[in-house]
Amino acid sequence: MWAIFKSECCISKLHSPFGYMTRLGEFLARKAINKAHLGRQTKLSRQRISELCLNQSAKLTGFELYKISRAMEIEISVLAEILYGGLVED
Numbered sequence: 001m002w003a004i005f006k007s008e009c010c011i012s013k014l015h016s017p018f019g020y021m022t023r024l025g026e027f028l029a030r031k032a033i034n035k036a037h038l039g040r041q042t043k044l045s046r047q048r049i050s051e052l053c054l055n056q057s058a059k060l061t062g063f064e065l066y067k068i069s070r071a072m073e074i075e076i077s078v079l080a081e082i083l084y085g086g087l088v089e090d
Contacts, residue, residue: 023083024060024068025053033072041071 021029028035035053039046044064051058060083069076 020056022053022056022058027079027082028053031072038068038071042067044068 028038035049036046038044039049042049042064044067048064052060052064065079065083066076069079072079
């Protein structure tokens with residue numbers, strides 16, 4: 001189930017000036033992807049992408065996941081595994 005996960009699984013060890021980055025933020029940083037460019041490709045605002053990258057309580061919707069995977073030209077299942085690989089079922 002997508003909604004059940006340990007709170008620390010979404011927080012990476014990579015530290016930004018604003019706090020800990022989410023797995024999405026870490027992934028974009030490692031791939032050197034510009035958030036503004038990604039926003040233009042996905043039609044998501046740069047602020048929304050920044051929120052998804054920095055705010056651990058921000059919820060990534062399935063449609064946003066789909067748009068990001070299409071813009072990055074990777075399979076949605078691969079991106080989902082990277083972002084949600086640490087999910088735990090109870």
